[in-house]
Amino acid sequence: MPARSAQPASPPPSSPPKVHTITGHTDYTARQAAYDLRKLRGKDLLVKPGRSHRYHCPAPAASTITALLTLRDQIIGPILAGIRSPHRGRKPTTWTRIDQDYEALRIDMQTSSATSASPRPSPPRHRQLLVNRNSASA
Numbered sequence: 001m002p003a004r005s006a007q008p009a010s011p012p013p014s015s016p017p018k019v020h021t022i023t024g025h026t027d028y029t030a031r032q033a034a035y036d037l038r039k040l041r042g043k044d045l046l047v048k049p050g051r052s053h054r055y056h057c058p059a060p061a062a063s064t065i066t067a068l069l070t071l072r073d074q075i076i077g078p079i080l081a082g083i084r085s086p087h088r089g090r091k092p093t094t095w096t097r098i099d100q101d102y103e104a105l106r107i108d109m110q111t112s113s114a115t116s117a118s119p120r121p122s123p124p125r126h127r128q129l130l131v132n133r134n135s136a137s138a
Contacts, residue, residue, distance in 0.1 A: 045064065046058065079106065
């Protein structure tokens with residue numbers, strides 16, 4: 001069994017990491033960053049040229065990331081916020097087509113989120129028949 005080195009572990013850095021100073025999130029660890037980088041590289045949104053320690057974001061990947069962030073911030077986020085909180089007060093006197101569509105979408109999402117918490121449905125009928133046939137022939 002090889003002997004371990006007698007060097008003590010290095011102390012934690014005295015200044016906060018760069019991510020902490022940029023974002024203000026103090027709970028983002030190096031392990032989470034490594035995981036995020038692996039996921040982005042797996043989806044070809046980041047590339048690591050050669051043996052470099054730096055990453056590059058190709059132009060098509062940058063536009064994909066921008067589109068996804070815009071979709072999340074401007075469409076999905078407000079829709080989910082509308083589902084969570086019920087509207088109180090009077091409805092507007094004039095409804096535009098967009099208002100009507102948004103209200104219909106909000107109500108549909110409320111009902112679908114309420115039904116998604118229901119118990120798991122039984123397996124499809126064709127699977128049940130196959131299971132019954134196999135157990136009867138055994």
